[in-house]
Amino acid sequence: MLQFQKYMGLLHFVTLCLCLLSVFESCIAINQHVGRIYPGFQASHSEWTDKNGLFLSSNNSAFAFGFYTALDVELFLLVVIHMGSSKVVWTANRGLLVKNFDKFVFEENGNVFLEIGDGVVWSTNTTGEKVGSVELQDSGNLVLLAKNRSILWQSFSHPTDTLLPGQVFREGMSLKSFPNRNNLSHYLEFKPDDMVLYAGFETPQLYWSITTDGRKSNNNVTSSVHSVSLVSNSWNFYNQEGLLLWQFVFSDYNGTSALWAAILGSDGSISFYNLQKGKSVAPEATKIPENSCGVPENCDPYHVCYFDNWCQCPPLLSSEFNCKPQTVSTCNSSKSSAKLLYVGEKLTYFALGFVKPLLKSNLNACQEACLTSCSCLVLFFERTSGRCFLFDQIGNLQRSAEGSPGYISYMKVSGVRNGGPSPASREERKHVIAIVIIVIATISVILGLIYMGFWCHCKKKGLLEYSRDNLEEDNFLNSLSGAPVRFSYSDLSLATKNFTTKIGAGGFGSVYLGVLPDGTRLAVKKLEAIGQGKKEFRAEVTIIGSIHHVHLVKLRGFCAEGSHRLLVYEYMGKGSLDKWIFKNNEGSHLLDWDTRFNIALGTAKGLAYLHEECEVKIVHCDIKPENVLLDDNFTAKVSDFGLAKLMNREQSLVHTTLRGTRGYLAPEWITKYAISEKSDVYSYGMVLLEIIGGRKNYHPEYSLEKAYLPWYASKMLEEGKLKEIFDSELEIDENDERVSAAIKVALWCIQDDMHLRPPMTKVVQMLEGIWAVPSPPISSQTSSHSKFFKWSSGETTSSGPIDYYSELAMSDVRLSGPR
Template sequence: MRLPSPPAIVPLSLLFSFTFFLCSSFVLSASRNSIYRGASLSVEDHVSDVLTSPDQSFACGFYQVGIDAYSFSIWFAHSNIKTVVWTANRDQPVNGRSSRVSLHRDGTMVLTDVDGSIVWSTNTTNKNVDKAELLDTGNLVLKNLSGDILWQSFDYPTDTLLPGQPFTRRTRLISAMANGTHVSGYFTLFFDNDNVLRLAYDGPEFSSLYWPNPDYTNVFQLGRTKYNSSRTALLDVMGRFSSSDRTNFFASDMGSGIERRLTLDYDGNLRLYSWDNSTASWVVSWLALPRQCDIHGLCGRNGVCTYTPIPKCSCPPGYERSDPVDWNKGCKPKFTRTCNQTQQFKFVELPYTDFWGYDLDYQEQSSLEHCRELCRAKCSCEAFVFGLNGVGACYTKASLFNGRKAPSFPGTIYLKLPKSLDTSEPSNLTISDLTCGFSKVGNQVGSSNMYGKDNKGRTRWIYLYSFIYAIGAIESLFIASGWWCLFRRNKVKISMEDGYRAISSQFKKFTYAELKKATKNFKEELGRGGSGSVYKGVLEDNRVVAVKKLGDVIQGEEEFWAEVSMIGRVNHMNLVRMWGFCTEKTHRLLVYEYVENGSLDKHLFSSSDRSCLLNWKERFRIALGTAKGLAYLHHECLEWVVHCDVKPENILLDSNYEPKIADFGLAKLSQRGQSGSNFSKIRGTKGYMAPEWTLNLLITAKVDVYSYGVVLLEIVKVIRLSDWVVVDGEHETELTRFLRVVKEKIECGGDSWIEDILDPSLRGQFNKKQAAAMVEVGISCVDEDKSKRPTMDEVVKILLEIE
């Protein structure tokens, strides 16, 4: 019997082959990196109708920026986070229907809106363009048949510079208006007419240069030069940035194989980002201004930028928000300013607050009363700044822009307000629009924005001004910064801190032979700790230094160089200054300034030398200065530093018994590659360690607060609170016993307990109010619940009130 043939088998095989061919064709089409003359990309197929670089790193096509609004953009394509790096029409988005970008047969690439109007074009008519191609560098280029580039997106950056993309006198970066939007904002990176690379704010009411620090009268003090007129800069694939004006920096994770971008963010800070594959997020590997409030224009006219602890904008007394969602419009007065001679004024004091620029007059050796009358007599005077390190400097102000408040500012501003104005209720309307983070958290950018049409048919943007910009573990690095002391032949002028003067850091890389010679073969040991030994040395320029030999640092040379450069960038009067480092073979050494009076523990616990005992003023100065140093690290946009080992041995005293915190940043040197809150082992010294270490809880800056609390109580009591004692047959620490005794005495009422618990060697010579406050602050700092501990910024404010 004849069997019937299975006719369905052959057609099924053909169908499978045909289906496979279609799928393959689709994949090939979806991953194309070029289009030829006569072809186009359609907004209606914006998900699939894109160009993709051969290595799949970048994509180019229509990017949604709002409801039915699109831009022609290039973005990183390695994840769901579409990080846009270039936009052709950032301020004029096109409609979500019928818009397209086409490579015309005359060689011009054109973006058209729904009505056929041309929104953007390359102006490459009759240049023999053959195709548009997206390269692995993220550069969109137009090429002829010979492969020559006739046009490239690299010549027209928006807010981002990619590795290999030249930055010239003809290009500039312009920030976005707000987080998550792509509309042009007010901040610009550009080469100025003097050939110097600068950052500037150009807002609705005023313009101002803010980087490099405008208080430098000479850019040579910053290591810059004006005399190279080529005006070119480049970020390379290793993460190194170099400029013709000698603006040089590099990523803290410098090396090949890492995707990077240099972006001028919406908040005016220039940041270098690196892509972290392990967390699938962007991390900051360098930034121009570690202290966010140094950026001009953030809070608009009359607004004040303050650290609480993250940077926030607020309105001073007598002022209120001009716009509830836009800090660029600043604050408006609640009164009408007139020049009527009959109007009476009062002056409201804002400590540690400054408004940069717009000085009417400047006088040294002035009195507060004279400065007040100077401002009162001038109709144009809106406020005056007085103080500045005790020199009696007086600045009267014609306008109030670029306000900032920080514990490190040594002056006070006095607002000129009508006497009848009620300022009893503070006007602190704040919004978290300026942020800097503690942990190494990825920054997700590219959230959609809403667009609409006004009655004139112009495209406008509407955005929710809610900033959730969580940046992590700012591992920034600089070679030079700080405060400049201006020297004259016959007179030394005291520097005006925090924005008035600065000095170059003189940070350098030493050879091992140099340091061996400077220390006379490491002859004089100053101290020894868990991280290494410290030796006294004298450099060739006669600077006395302390050279620290590190023990457990395992980074390679480039990583170590990046880390110590970052630490060397930190400059505060209450932090030990790092002058440089050495990394040769297995040698890892740090070079610090030499601090004359040694460490605090020798002055607190040295029973053999009674001359080392500190008087009350010195103790209070040490408590306040140490708090200021830690507050600087924790709150002024430098939260990447958690000391992890605050103790008397790490608090050094200079010739005036001003404290300087040592060994900050060493925890990071041993924690390369870890997130900011994860530590591979317990750090710190027994007796000063917060409970979080042993309970395996999240490590934050509050561990330093706990350690500071122990030190503060030791300054008051002058005993080692970490020592163990036996009470009623039970073992407990001196700290536990001290806290129990003090709390019992406080509960009894009165203030007689103060003298009972203080160091008896003071013989009653102390300030009772300060002593009580120090004990109370110390007790709150060592609370086992870290959420109940104050921040270091709050500690500084408490101590300053009783100074």
């Protein structure tokens, strides 16, 4: 019996120990980590439900890091949150929410990431680094530290919509708001010498700039702003040396206990909060912009905002559309399918102070410009100055300030209206139509008889000058829908002073400077080799006339009068690119690296538009520096589509006759392979190398090693000597990511195998830093290269490498001159 009691006592003791151990482990499981976590840590929302998904807190317990429940209780954000106010101050995965069992992972190999299913939605991209810990600092900064305590990554360098004290906001950084009710996001961006707010429309629209805000403590400072940070109750602006330039004071309270945050809200305004006030925190009265009506959508689109928060729909829009007009684009329909609806007068719009007018003329010209531009949906016209502004999207309008005449506005709507007229008006209309038809028929018969008589008279006297081809061409041009302005020959003779100032020459004629009566300068191309020029003439009028893009030269008009064929282009003040990058051009100034890079990027965007965004795919066929023109601001515009090859969307290759310029021709031209837009990509790559090197792609005066630029660039890239590739007179920072990106992109573009060349849309993304640039095949210009890397999984490899460069590099003779 005694033994049995001892046995039962021992059993009770073991049971008690096990229970205590179980309770102890449970306590450990639910306790938050304080200050830091270490490699090997993993967490999901399901594991931290008792702590509301938060698994890491700062040492002062002011901030926590973990999962935050979204509107849908089954979806979660990974956030840093201020505990006292419940304000989220940083978000990792705002674009793609995760589920209950998706994990936050801190790997032993140094990478920190948030998984979603089998993929990754966010990562620090620090694989291979010698990491020590992830720390949530008392300031709210989430920091990944190396073993030597240096910072590898921090949330303060990747803000979302909030800035905190101690967080430095530098050039190139931006905030993005959560989308508003119309799915529009707003952005705060630090640009060179300025900080701006803009609406994320398809074409971004600025609505505030620190340089124009008069609430700064010092409006006379001219030094450049390098960084911004929150200090006490003000936003401080510093120069590159860290000296204070001015302050933007947003609160009268400057107590040391305050914890201020600047938050870009979904309404587009920046508000300032003292987070120490807890869950009852409210924004300060001072905000950016100062006027609530100054944000893009304080009211619904098309409403007029006044008295800060009053919204009213213009009467005509209210009566006809219930203030929800069905705006119409004429990009895929005829101009006649749209009309302009009067919106109102004495109006203004938030973006007008940040854009240049399209033109200065009269109201009729402004209306015609909107109807002609397929992207225009709303116009604003200022009667006092004649300034005309066009927009493709619009937010709320504003009433103009007292004493200001403001703007008159029209909106493009469908020309076909719902609901028919009354029976009486229908009868009236029938009578009017019948009368009009009779009058037109009578006039047509009379004009026809007069024309026949005149034609017979001219034929008898031998004065009929046109051949059947000329008449067909005139009929063709007269029938063009939405064609550019048709000038008379006498008007252009007057504008060019009888063609006296010659500014260029090309394969089909000469180019002259022209000036219209209103002072507008034009470039007038006079086609002289008319036997060949008619084909180019039709191509340029039909193709360029229908294309509008900031990086493509705009065709303003044409003349088809008798045997005269002329094309009228916008005037490009700085001429062609070759005059600015080749040292043998006397009088040319050195273009800095930023200007060259912007020219290369603009040219790429123009080509990408031709290849991907036009109704028909357009292959330029003759990309070279002479066909890249520069306006007064050195904005690059691709010119000369006279030799362009049109392709259906279904076509990827086409056979055609040899065109282009030696030195820029892709191998498939010489080998008589079918061509595609990838032929333009090759030519662009050569131009990009010349922009970088400031020399022709082949120059016999250099040493044998340097003579052929593509081979030399590939060799220098392989050896890591990037500076040797660049124009020796350029000052470049080898740490600038654009330097290596531009060289790599150029070498990818000039691959022998067309399938290895990236599409121009991908070129744009790589140059803008949106898409990482992989290293091109080593020595691709002199030996065969890898066939495994493809820009599209649907492409196949070519039949084999082509020994083309040995012939190409021997000459730079042009097969078609600059036009």
